[in-house]
Amino acid sequence: xxxxSLAFDVSHTLAGGLVLISFMMLYQDRLYSLLNxxxxxxxxxxxxxxxxxxxxxxxxxxxxxxxxxVFKAIVIPVALHRIVKxxxxxxxxxxxVGIGPTMLxxxxxxxxxxxxxxxxxxxxxxxxxxxxxxxLSVVLLGLLVMVTRRNAVSQVVGFMSLENGLVLAATGAxxxxxxxxxxxxxxxxxxxxxxxxxxxRIRERFDSVDVSALDDYRGxxx
Amino acid sequence: xxxxxxxxxxxxxxxPIGSAALLAALPGYRLTARLxxxxxxxxxxxxxxLFVLERPQPGPYVLVDDLNIVFIVxxxxxGFTTSIFSAGYIAHELETGRLTPLYLRxxxxxxxxxxxxxxxxxxxNNIGLMWVAVEIATLTTVLMVGIYRTHAALEAAWxxxxxxxxxxxxxxxxxxxxxxxxxxxxxxxxxxxxxTLLIRHxxxxxxxxxxxxxxxxxxxxxxxxxxxxxxxxxxxxxxxGPTPISAVLSGLLLNVALYALLRxxxxxxxxxxxxxxxxxxxxxxxxxxxxxxxxxxxxRDIKRLFAYSSxxxxxxxxxxxxxxxxxxxxxxxxxxxxxxxxxxxxxxAVGHISQIKGTQRINRIRGLTVTHPVLGWxxxxxxxxxxxxxxxxxxxxxxxxxxxxxxxxxxxxxxxVFGLLLAFGALTLRxxxxxxGQPRGSTASADASYVPxxxxxxxxxxxxxxxxxxLVVWFQHVARLLG
Numbered sequence: 240x241x242x243x244s245l246a247f248d249v250s251h252t253l254a255g256g257l258v259l260i261s262f263m264m265l266y267q268d269r270l271y272s273l274l275n276x277x278x279x280x281x282x283x284x285x286x287x288x289x290x291x292x293x294x295x296x297x298x299x300x301x302x303x304x305x306x307x308x309v310f311k312a313i314v315i316p317v318a319l320h321r322i323v324k325x326x327x328x329x330x331x332x333x334x335x336v337g338i339g340p341t342m343l344x345x346x347x348x349x350x351x352x353x354x355x356x357x358x359x360x361x362x363x364x365x366x367x368x369x370x371x372x373x374x375l376s377v378v379l380l381g382l383l384v385m386v387t388r389r390n391a392v393s394q395v396v397g398f399m400s401l402e403n404g405l406v407l408a409a410t411g412a413x414x415x416x417x418x419x420x421x422x423x424x425x426x427x428x429x430x431x432x433x434x435x436x437x438x439x440r441i442r443e444r445f446d447s448v449d450v451s452a453l454d455d456y457r458g459x460x461x
Numbered sequence: 462x463x464x465x466x467x468x469x470x471x472x473x474x475x476x477p478i479g480s481a482a483l484l485a486a487l488p489g490y491r492l493t494a495r496l497x498x499x500x501x502x503x504x505x506x507x508x509x510x511l512f513v514l515e516r517p518q519p520g521p522y523v524l525v526d527d528l529n530i531v532f533i534v535x536x537x538x539x540g541f542t543t544s545i546f547s548a549g550y551i552a553h554e555l556e557t558g559r560l561t562p563l564y565l566r567x568x569x570x571x572x573x574x575x576x577x578x579x580x581x582x583x584x585x586n587n588i589g590l591m592w593v594a595v596e597i598a599t600l601t602t603v604l605m606v607g608i609y610r611t612h613a614a615l616e617a618a619w620x621x622x623x624x625x626x627x628x629x630x631x632x633x634x635x636x637x638x639x640x641x642x643x644x645x646x647x648x649x650x651x652x653x654x655x656x657t658l659l660i661r662h663x664x665x666x667x668x669x670x671x672x673x674x675x676x677x678x679x680x681x682x683x684x685x686x687x688x689x690x691x692x693x694x695x696x697x698x699x700x701x702g703p704t705p706i707s708a709v710l711s712g713l714l715l716n717v718a719l720y721a722l723l724r725x726x727x728x729x730x731x732x733x734x735x736x737x738x739x740x741x742x743x744x745x746x747x748x749x750x751x752x753x754x755x756x757x758x759x760x761r762d763i764k765r766l767f768a769y770s771s772x773x774x775x776x777x778x779x780x781x782x783x784x785x786x787x788x789x790x791x792x793x794x795x796x797x798x799x800x801x802x803x804x805x806x807x808x809x810a811v812g813h814i815s816q817i818k819g820t821q822r823i824n825r826i827r828g829l830t831v832t833h834p835v836l837g838w839x840x841x842x843x844x845x846x847x848x849x850x851x852x853x854x855x856x857x858x859x860x861x862x863x864x865x866x867x868x869x870x871x872x873x874x875x876x877x878v879f880g881l882l883l884a885f886g887a888l889t890l891r892x893x894x895x896x897x898g899q900p901r902g903s904t905a906s907a908d909a910s911y912v913p914x915x916x917x918x919x920x921x922x923x924x925x926x927x928x929x930x931x932l933v934v935w936f937q938h939v940a941r942l943l944g
Contacts, residue, residue: 359669360641367641378634382627394623401630408637414649415640416589 253287254373261380281312348379370411377404472507481573494548501544508537524586542913547705575601606702617697628684635677642670663731685718699768704812712805730944742783749776750880757887790940792861799854806917807843818902828900854924
């Protein structure tokens, strides 16, 4: 009984921590600091997944944790750092919406996901319930980062934090088949390759990774 | 290889993925374009053999049943005809220097990988695997859309990538929720994701969890179907990529996403206390139809025009499945098949037209039937078919949707007919300016293969005049499965 409550508390803390870090992403106005916060996000995710692996006695989840740690917390942020440096866009983020409204929207989204998930999962065990509610919050906050930023690199970061929320949900669902964890990690790998290619192409063609610069080239508005 | 040991499902999956690896390694246009056609044809044969040979038993990963067999065969058939069209199209692109040999290699490998992804999505019995397959197909098409590396192509690919990823993320969240709903009843682990087991126990699932799961799945896969207001990626992706890709996007990839949605719809219908998915689908379908019909009037780019027409038709199909019942489901299935045949045929014609004229702008293309009679009249036939005129197949399926709706919900039927007429008007307007009148633009002859175009049109015409009885029985059976 003692063990169970400890298990619950720790995973609760870690999942809640992820939501908080997602909030921190919302108000970063420098690309480098955004990348650092994302790396921190991935570290907390890795801890959370590892804790789930321990609690559920599901050793295959350690692989997911390791992928989150090595790939998302180290490899991708470092690579993105280099891209940002090469492109010389480290100064600031052009955000489409101000920080105040963004934070308010973020709170509303978290409230929404709490109300929604806690209500519909009344039957499920409390651990999975809260996990799912937090995971949905992280997903929605990631989406918010994507829509409030105009810059391609920060949109990518938003997308990856969204995927972190999905990993949190998948690991919280006890006994979920391995195929999903691998696929999530794998899709991120592919996604990153895709993004890498795109960034370099965009760099090549536009000397800018500001997506709003692309809007001018729509075929329809000429 | 003897017939007994030949596994058609393995053929449908392994031929594309094997040839993708081969095509990535081989140089030269002539060889690879032919190999692409041969591989697609072999895949089509393997799919056909599903009809003849005994079907594999539903396992934890693979399922072949009456619903997906139609789509597998359709998918591989259009994949095959598109590969023929693609061979001619790509030769022209190489001549004009829009594609380099290296990108050509990449293009063929991606084409086969995409076919693999779509076939895998159709045969998978595991909702997690299905998600992975849709994701593969999406990522490969993103790369193909951006292949010309122009400003517009990159913007289209980026937009497609971002919106597609958000959609696919929602779909995964929905998939996880379905697993959560299934876990207390089906049990932990592998079984909780096997569709055939899920459907057997669906009645006992927690309905509220299932409802939320369906909302996420609907938003997620609905983005990929191109339902308004989640459609923003679709016109750009169609207009800026190579035309063979536009043909498979419209004809096949939208069907894949819709098929995934149908699987989950069946699951929801099997649970009596869950919300009825019908009203949601009817609303989104109708909104897409009417929105796209209005948008058709403002299009100046010929590929964008038909991309919006795809949104319109997806709206009709989702509407039909949302209405439910044997007749509307029958119409929806028929419309899916007819739309993919017709729309890919139109894109074959549009591909040649835009190559001859060197532009995709509608006002620079005129009098096609005068300068290029075969191509021009083929195009006319395609547009007449897609606009829903008798005696072609789309008329029949649209007629069935409308008449079955009139019998049950006359008000909805009026809205539906309004949308159909609106779209019809827009298409006729554009058709007359492109096909008839004083010729404008280049009159160079097209060295094109018209076989795929007219093969598709012939099939659509056949279906409109006479649908063989066994096929009708088959469709009716599947329509009942859909509930």
